[in-house]
Amino acid sequence: MGQETRVQRLSRHDFPARREELAEVYRRAYVGMEKYAYRAEAERRAYLEWLFQRDPDGFLTVCQEGRVVAWAACHGDWVGPDGRTRAELHELVVLPEAQGQGIGRALLGAAFDLARERGRDRLGLWVGRHNLRARRMYERAGFTVEREGRTWVRMVAPVAPRPESDDEGSLHP
Secondary structure, eight states: OOOOOOOEEETTTHHHHHHHHHHHHHHHTTTOGGGSSSOOOOHHHHHHHHHHHOOOGEEEEEEEEEEEEEEEEEEEEOOOSSEEEEEEEEEEEGGGGGGGHHHHHHHHHHHHHHHHTTTEEEEEEEETTHHHHHHHHHHHHOOEEEESSSSEEEEEEEEEOOOTTTTTTTOOO
């Protein structure tokens, strides 16, 4: 705590070197919520590859003391089932010991920034129905429930223009 939260885009060069670390952050973030996660190591690796390849500029990380403590994958040009192009937050994970420091909010802010950069008017995501902590964070950020299923909840938020004087949460290349 007390550290500045700096969100960075993961470079194409750094992704292979950080892949195992990213997979471990994902695994640890889903302890206790395994029904929403890829459990096998090979599945986690393939999922990471899929996320990164879809939109490398949308792969966002937060590091503390040189190690990744959280990451998010946002696709700025996602084509939904209705054929509309929008921004989609596919994943946001924070290590348990790094939670409660505003890191998730910072990553979410960076996802909104990416959506703005791409000219999108909405940011969508799916969240586990019983992942109440994440749902509350998304609701506080302006997301509303679009539809709810047995396992997953679809949430969307409008992407508002960033006020000129507000540079908090901006991405650092």
